[in-house]
Structure formats: C-alpha cells, structure tokens
Amino acid sequence: MFDRFEKLIDPFENTELDVPPKGFWAFCWYYTKPVWPILLTASVLGAIIAVLEVLIFTFLGELVTWLSTENAETFFEDNWRQLLWMGLVVLVLLPGVAAIWEMLFHQGLMGTYPMSVRWRVHRYLLRQSISFYQNDFAGRIANKLMQTALAVREVVTRIADILVYVIVYFVAALFVVAEASPYFAIPFMAWLGCYLVTMRIFIPRLKNVSREQADARSVMTGHVVDAYTNISTVKLFSHAAREEDYAKTSMMTFLKTVFLQMRLVTGMNITLTTLNMMLLFAVAAMSISLWQAGSVSTGEIAVAVALVLRFQGMSQWILWEVSGLFENIGTVQDGINTISRERDVVDVPEATALEVPAGEIRFDGIGFHYGKASGVIEDLTLNIQPGEKIGLIGRSGAGKSTLVNLLLRFYDLERGKILIDGQDIAGVRQDDIRANVGVVTQDTSLLHRSIFENVAYGKPDVSREEVEAALSKAHALEFVGGLTDLNDRAGLDAHVGERGVKLSGGQRQRIAIARVLLKDAPILVLDEATSALDSEVEIAIQESLFELMKGKTVIAIAHRLSTIAAMDRLIVMDNGRIIEEGSHQELLDRNGLYAQLWQHQSGGFLAPVQAA
Numbered sequence: 001m002f003d004r005f006e007k008l009i010d011p012f013e014n015t016e017l018d019v020p021p022k023g024f025w026a027f028c029w030y031y032t033k034p035v036w037p038i039l040l041t042a043s044v045l046g047a048i049i050a051v052l053e054v055l056i057f058t059f060l061g062e063l064v065t066w067l068s069t070e071n072a073e074t075f076f077e078d079n080w081r082q083l084l085w086m087g088l089v090v091l092v093l094l095p096g097v098a099a100i101w102e103m104l105f106h107q108g109l110m111g112t113y114p115m116s117v118r119w120r121v122h123r124y125l126l127r128q129s130i131s132f133y134q135n136d137f138a139g140r141i142a143n144k145l146m147q148t149a150l151a152v153r154e155v156v157t158r159i160a161d162i163l164v165y166v167i168v169y170f171v172a173a174l175f176v177v178a179e180a181s182p183y184f185a186i187p188f189m190a191w192l193g194c195y196l197v198t199m200r201i202f203i204p205r206l207k208n209v210s211r212e213q214a215d216a217r218s219v220m221t222g223h224v225v226d227a228y229t230n231i232s233t234v235k236l237f238s239h240a241a242r243e244e245d246y247a248k249t250s251m252m253t254f255l256k257t258v259f260l261q262m263r264l265v266t267g268m269n270i271t272l273t274t275l276n277m278m279l280l281f282a283v284a285a286m287s288i289s290l291w292q293a294g295s296v297s298t299g300e301i302a303v304a305v306a307l308v309l310r311f312q313g314m315s316q317w318i319l320w321e322v323s324g325l326f327e328n329i330g331t332v333q334d335g336i337n338t339i340s341r342e343r344d345v346v347d348v349p350e351a352t353a354l355e356v357p358a359g360e361i362r363f364d365g366i367g368f369h370y371g372k373a374s375g376v377i378e379d380l381t382l383n384i385q386p387g388e389k390i391g392l393i394g395r396s397g398a399g400k401s402t403l404v405n406l407l408l409r410f411y412d413l414e415r416g417k418i419l420i421d422g423q424d425i426a427g428v429r430q431d432d433i434r435a436n437v438g439v440v441t442q443d444t445s446l447l448h449r450s451i452f453e454n455v456a457y458g459k460p461d462v463s464r465e466e467v468e469a470a471l472s473k474a475h476a477l478e479f480v481g482g483l484t485d486l487n488d489r490a491g492l493d494a495h496v497g498e499r500g501v502k503l504s505g506g507q508r509q510r511i512a513i514a515r516v517l518l519k520d521a522p523i524l525v526l527d528e529a530t531s532a533l534d535s536e537v538e539i540a541i542q543e544s545l546f547e548l549m550k551g552k553t554v555i556a557i558a559h560r561l562s563t564i565a566a567m568d569r570l571i572v573m574d575n576g577r578i579i580e581e582g583s584h585q586e587l588l589d590r591n592g593l594y595a596q597l598w599q600h601q602s603g604g605f606l607a608p609v610q611a612a
C-alpha cells in the first residue's frame with residue numbers, strides 16, 4: 001500500500017542537463033515538473049477536506065437545533081436520511097479523503113520530491129566547470145544542494161497545499177456563518193483584516209531576523225570548524241584560550257539574533273491571542289443579541305462559536321507556515337545563485353569523438369589569462385611529436401600547470417588552438433579528451449572509498465588481479481597489504497579517509513600512479529608526480545613510470561630537475577612563454593635559466609641523471 005505511493009515518482013530519472021532557470025518561479029517549476037500531477041491531486045484533495053471539515057461544523061449546529069426542537073421519540077424516523085449522510089461524511093468520506101491525501105503527501109511527495117531535486121542538481125553540478133569549484137567551497141556547494149532541495153519542496157507544497165486548504169477553509173466557514181446571519185460575517189472579516197495586518201508587521205521582521213540568524217550561525221560554525229580543522233596549529237601555539245574568545249564573540253552575536261527572534265515571537269503570540277479573544281467575545285455578544293431578536297437559532301450560534309475556536313487553533317499555525325514560506329523563498333533564491341550558473345566550458349553542439357591513434361599534441365599560438373587582461377600564458381606555440389616525452393620546467397607560477405589544464409580543456413582558450421592528432425580540442429567532447437589523458441598530480445586526492453575502488457576508478461569493470469598488478473607496479477602493494485580501516489576492512493577493501501588523509505602523501509601518490517597505470521591512456525601528464533616520494537621509492541617507481549611512458553606522449557612537470565632531465569626534450573617556461581628548449585646537455589651548454597636552476601639543485605636531491 002505505502003509502497004505504491006512511494007513509487008509514484010522515480011526521483012532518479014535522468015532528465016535533461018541544461019542550465020537551470022534563474023527566475024524564482026521558473027526555477028521552482030523546473031524542479032517541480034516531475035511531481036506536478038501528484039501535487040495538483042493533493043491540492044484538490046486538500047480543498048475537499050477543508051469543505052468537509054466546515055460541513056462537520058454545520059452538522060454540529062443542526063444537532064444542537066434538533067436537540068432543542070425535535071421530538072425525542074420520533075427523532076430517528078424523522079431524520080434518518082440526514083443522520084446517515086452525516087455518519088457517512090464523518091466516518092467514511094472525510095477519513096477516506098484524508099487518508100489518500102496523507103499518502104500522496106507523505107509517501108508520494110515528502111521524500112521523493114526533494115530527492116528528485118537533489119539528483120538533478122547533483123547531476124548538473126558534477127558537470128560544472130572546474131573553475132566553479134575553484135571559486136567556492138565544496139562544503140558550501142553541498143550545503144546549498146541539500147538546503148535548496150528541501151526549500152523548493154517547502155515553498156511549493158506550502159503554497160499548493162496548505163494555503164489552498166486555508167483559503168478554501170476560510171471562505172467556506174465565512175459562507176456558513178453568513179448564512180446563519182450576515183451580521184456574523186462582520187467580526188470574522190474584521191478579524192481577518194487585523195490578522196493580515198499582524199502578518200504584514202511580523203513576517204518581514206521574522207524573515208529578516210531569520211536571515212541574520214542564518215548568517216550568524218554560519219559564522220559561528222565557521223569559527224568552531226576552523227579551530228577544529230587547524231587543531232594542530234592551535235595546539236602548537238598554545239592558543240586554546242584565544243580560540244575560546246574567538247568562538248565566544250560569534251556565539252554572542254548569534255545569541256543576540258535568537259533574543260530578537262524570541263521577542264518577535266512573544267509579541268506575535270500576544271497579538272494573536274488578543275485578536276482571537278476579541279473575535280470570540282464579539283461573536284458571543286452578537287449571538288446573544290441576535291438570539292434575543294429571534295434571528296438566529298441556538299444551533300447557528302454553536303457553529304459560529306465552534307468556528308471561532310477552530311480559527312484560534314489555526315491562526316498561529318498559519319502564521320508560522322507563512323513565515324516559514326518566506327524563509328524558504330530566501331533559501332531557494334540563495335540556492336539559485338549557486339546552482340543556476342552556466343558552465344564555463346561546454347561541448348559545442350556538434351562535438352565529435354576524439355580519436356588518438358598517435359598522440360601528437362600541438363599548442364598553436366595559445367593565450368590564456370584566467371579572465372584577466374594579460375599574464376599567465378602568452379602566445380605559446382609548442383609541438384609535441386607522437387610518443388615524445390617532454391619535461392616542462394620553470395619557476396613557480398610560470399604557467400606549467402595551467403598549460404596542462406588547458407590541454408585537458410578545464411578552461412577555454414582565450415586565443416589560439418590546441419590540437420590532438422590534428423583535432424581541435426574545442427570541437428570534441430570533453431569526456432573524450434580526459435579519457436585519453438592520464439594525469440598524476442602533486443596533490444592527489446583520493447575518494448573516500450576503498451583502495452580497490454580508487455584504483456579501479458581508472459578503468460571500470462576491472463578485476464582484482466589487474467588492480468593488484470597495477471598496485472604492485474606502483475610499489476604500493478607492500479603497504480596496501482597492511483592497511484585496515486575502522487570497520488576492519490583490510491587490504492584492497494580498506495577505505496581511505498576523506499581525501500585520503502589516512503595515507504601518507506607518498507602512499508597516496510603511489511595509488512594515483514596505479515590508477516593511471518590501469519587507465520593506460522595514450523597521453524600522459526605527470527605534474528610533480530613523484531614529489532611526495534622519498535628518493536628510494538622514487539628510484540623504484542621510476543622503472544614503472546618508464547614502462548608506463550612507453551609508446552605514450554608524455555608531458556612531465558617537476559621542480560626536481562633530476563627526475564626529468566632524461567626526457568627527450570626539455571621546455572623551459574617563464575612568465576607564460578617558452579624561453580629555452582632542448583636536451584639536458586644542450587640547455588646546460590646554453591647557460592640560461594635551466595643551467596642556473598640546475599646549478600642550484602645539483603647535489604640537492606638526487607644524483608644528476610645522465611641526459612638521454
């Protein structure tokens with residue numbers, strides 16, 4: 001039974017991946033499309049429930065009238081039809097409709113609706129450009145995803161369901177009391193007017209204070225998290241007391257917003273109680289005078305008073321719902337700013353597959369400045385032959401990593417072209433480029449999954465034996481064998497901590513090398529690939545790396561020149577330009593920047609490697 005309602009929507013449907021709309025309602029509608037039939041049905045049922053509930057109050061009035069006017073002996077005989085109808089409404093119709101509404105709302109919408117939003121946003125964000133993630137915090141983006149999904153649900157369901165219910169309820173109730181006596185409508189309308197004014201006064205204030213509170217909360221959390229994240233720095237400098245003060249200031253700011261919020265809540269509750277009591281008093285007083293004039297029955301008075309009491313209960317609930325609605329509107333608006341951003345790098349509509357039979361790379365007069373006026377890469381031309389192994393050298397900030405990121409099309413060029421085997425990378429699918437380039441970087445982050453999954457990331461559907469062979473070649477098998485995690489999983493199944501923190505830098509790098517060994521792509525990029533390894537392991541791994549490089553086009557970046565001196569050709573970059581190129585010996589003979597850097601380093605790390 002529950003199952004059927006839970007399966008009404010498939011939240012994991014792979015819908016389109018275009019940029020989500022930026023307008024508030026368009027955004028909500030975009031993510032509501034899969035659920036709208038359920039939402040509309042729930043809305044209609046909500047309206048029916050509201051009418052039935054008001055109907056029950058009229059039954060109550062009729063019962064009171066009957067009890068004071070009808071003959072007890074012939075009561076059932078005279079009124080059985082109406083009694084049967086009342087019984088049906090109370091025992092069958094209302095509970096039945098309410099049960100269907102409950103299932104639609106709680107089983108059909110509450111879980112799957114936000115999950116469908118999360119799924120679609122996550123799919124879009126996974127395809128966002130790398131610059132999107134560089135300009136924001138991963139945690140903040142994840143937070144936006146989670147919060148926005150819930151807020152979209154809240155906004156839409158509150159409007160489609162709860163407000164519809166309340167409006168229908170109020171109109172039906174007004175209709176019922178006005179039928180008893182049009183005079184009754186006066187206090188109800190007056191109450192409604194004052195209620196709307198109360199909302200107008202309190203809700204914007206509550207909304208503002210909620211926003212302030214959310215900001216204060218994130219500052220407070222930020223201060224606490226910052227201290228825990230950098231706990232070793234805090235301890236090394238013995239600054240626990242200073243950290244306490246730092247957190248206390250933000251806690252006090254947060255507390256101020258709570259006090260302000262609670263003042264508003266108290267003021268609002270007092271106003272509402274006063275208004276409700278005034279309505280009760282007015283209706284009671286009016287009932288007495290209308291009863292004296294003989295224009296209303298006791299039953300009608302009972303309905304009016306009962307409705308006043310019902311409104312009393314509902315009034316506070318509605319105010320909270322509406323104020324929650326505004327809060328959620330703010331959250332959605334905030335989420336749109338993060339989620340509905342165009343991707344900087346997109347495949348052209350007619351993007352073709354990339355074929356890499358040889359592995360020739362040409363950087364053709366390229367320029368790239370990270371959106372600034374100049375700098376980083378200036379008019380750079382470089383041809384790399386198929387199977388050629390080049391070493392990229394230059395001072396920190398020379399633009400080496402940027403060059404590699406441009407080859408991977410993490411950014412679009414501002415000028416020039418990059419061609420792989422004659423195909424302009426701007427015209428091929430991004431996924432294809434990355435599938436054909438194996439990369440080992442200096443800062444290797446591992447996924448918070450098992451060693452096996454991390455290595456197999458390079459080549460899905462791989463066997464354990466293949467993973468073990470790759471780990472063995474990367475000299476990682478010896479330490480992987482000894483790993484166990486907190487859940488007693490061992491070896492290949494052991495999970496590495498978030499971003500691989502439970503492994504040393506060198507161990508992480510070896511896993512990354514194993515992953516790229518498995519991937520076996522025709523182009524290889526080694527960006528400080530062995531920087532975290534000690535000399536002994538590095539020498540051991542060099543052999544595997546040389547094997548990995550066989551038949552491949554290689555771009556290797558290293559600050560430790562001895563590790564790349566044996567490459568076919570060395571390219572020296574400075575300020576985004578190539579200033580020297582040639583073999584190790586040629587560059588030494590030229591006595592330029594390379595020779596200078598080499599001199600600084602020789603004897604520093606490894607014994608100089610004889611140039612190839």
Ligand SMILES: Nc1ncnc2c1ncn2[C@@H]1O[C@H](COP(=O)(O)OP(=O)(O)OP(=O)(O)O)[C@@H](O)[C@H]1O
Nearest residue numbers: 134369370376394395396397398399400401402403
């Ligand atoms: N995402 C970015 N946004 C803006 N500027 C950037 C970005 N990444 C790098 N830069 C700038 O581009 C220049 C080149 O950086 P790049 O990382 O390519 O140098 P590098 O030669 O690889 O340096 P290192 O050897 O230290 O890794 C630097 O001035 C850097 O500040």
